[in-house]
Amino acid sequence: MVETAPKASRIFRGVLTAFILLVIVAGGYVGWKRFGPQAASSRAAEAAQPVAPVPVRVATAETSDIPVYLNGLGSVQAFNTVTVRSRVDGQIEHIAFTEGQMVKEGDLLIQIDPRPFQAALDQAVAKKAQDEAMLVSARADLERTRQLLTRDFATKQQFDTQQAAVNSLIAQIQGDQGAIDNARTQLTYTTIRAPLTGRTGFRQVDQGNLVHATDTNGIVDITQIEPISVVFTAPESELSEINKAQAQVPLKVWALSPNAKNVLAEGQLTLVNNQVDTATGTIRLKARFENHDHALWPGMSVDTRLLAQTLKGVVTVPGTAVQRGPQGLYAYVVKPDRTVELRNLDVGIITTDKAVIKNGLAAGETVVTSGHYRLQPGVAIQVVDNAPQRVAAEEK
Template sequence: MKLRTILPLLAIGAIGAAGWTWWNDAPAGANVAPPAPEAVPVDTATATRQDVPVTLTGLGTVQALNTVTVTARVDGQIQKIAFTEGQDVKEGDLLAQIDPRPFQAALDGAIAKKAQDVATLENAKLDLKRFQDLAQKDFATHQQLDTQNALVAQTEALIQGDQAAIDNARTQLDYTTIKAPLDGRTGFRLVDQGNIVHATDTAGIVMITQIHPISVVFTLPEDELQAVQHALAAGTVQATAIADDGKTVLDQGKLVLADNMIDQTTGTARFKAEFPNAGNTLWPGAFVNVQVLLQTRHNALTIPSVAVERGPDGLFAYVVKPDAKVEVRPIQVGFNTGAFAVVDTGLSPGDEVVTGGQYRLEPGSAVKPTRTQTSAVSPTQEKAAQ
């Protein structure tokens, strides 16, 4: 046999002999311990008690509390436009002036006609007095007396008609001065100075929207209708308008109306909230979120929502024990706000729950907390609860 074939065989034999010697020399029953598993890095939070606002949030559309299209009520030429586009106006402020001269002339004519009929009435009354004196001496017939009485009554009726004509002419003259019917903000000017306007025009002169206060119409699932109605029956329900980012509070107001029917196509109920809008943060037509405060649960036990896990037997949380190992703790959640959960049973104040890294855990796993979170109420919810 060649040398290069013998050498590898000798090496294999030597290794086998060494292994046999080690096995025989090892103490009986001795086992090699596996290396200890490394601690799993996780994020944790402490279960704490605090006052928790119970809220519902729906998407809504901002609407002006009142919207008026200001139109002319008489025909005529616009002499003056007294507002600027986008101006805040008060009720009674001058908006436009129509040429009043034709209407003033009509009023003067009605006044003159009444004065003429008043003079006629005075003469008719004097004639009636003469006929009464003559009738007592049989120098006038009863027919003449009756005719004169009828003439006096007829003239008095004419004067009443003259007064009605005066009132109508004065009203038409007042219509030439167009004033703001309510407090609000003007939009685009729809007619220019010098144009002829008519009482039949539908476009109008300007549109005024009342934005102080302002309303938001929003929807909630029909399942929440009863809870909102109970809150309304108990007193004022606070509403908070929140921007699209879900954090910025635009304004705070109150819920004023639950609609009288449910939309069957969407399964939602409509509600209206009213806001003072002092800072003009709400604008007609804008989309905002509306958060309504139904109640405040005092001294409730809370944990971050990310700590809640769902298993075959229901909800649970991983709780870090004093020996830095985790156990599975079944819990019951009263409600979940999205940011945190209110735990009714299963946890105690001070329990440390895992909020990140749960996918690597199993009961008894060793953990190493790397970041401790808080389950405090968010600033938006704090403002809603105030």
């Protein structure tokens, strides 16, 4: 029993030594396979294999005219609005329009009972006729007094008195004519006509009601919607360019639906306000639209698009070609050997689909528009067409 333990210990140490030797031999073999001459030649062969070109989409820089638009929010306003009121007191005899009706300038709206005003006119006419008859008699007396005066049968005082009577009647007749004109004017006020062409709103009175010249509510509102106006704003930084362009030709303005997808009407800029809103840093503008189809309605909110200017003959590329990096804006330009180089750009305005290049690109050069994330200067590319995109667009 005493000899058994040392023997077992010797066996364990032998097995452990053999295991360690086996691990050392295996590690050496793996290291030889990985770092030996064959591994080095294998890595060299892999490095010698060409890198696959990066698939990209490209576009050509071209010279074109670019319209510069200013987008904003606006509200539609009636071109003119009139509250129709009575200018005399009386009872409504007839209403000649319906609510919401389009009326033309001069159309009959309301007829007020004209009889009291006709009677006043007749009285004024009769009074003038009476005074004219008295003037005829007074002039005859004046002529007789003049003849008597020449023969010393009348005094100068009698003649002057008769002359004063004639002059008084002449003045009275002039007053009568003024009364006639006033009565005739009051009579015309009993017929209320549309002062402009437009659309009527809610009627505030009914037939048979009494109306007064002092009524504040009026009879009906008429709004002119052909043409119609849209008031909107633009940044004050654009004021100089707007004024310069407007001085040459009226600028075009489009009114769009609130989602900016549908064009409702096309009009012209008619007013640049005379002061800037210091609270918002904007300038108010007004555009006129003919609105024959009544697509615009007073009170509507619309998106606006103002054609501020058109850049002539500038170099442009698709907006997706312009990328932003630590050094600013750049693009990958395709070289003749189908590799790319990074080109820093001086970019002007960027529209929804175009970017204006001030410096860094020339018309005719090819730039990458898609696939930038795998590119580096000097990397080879493979140009793919837009067929998948076109198919997807047709399916939509």
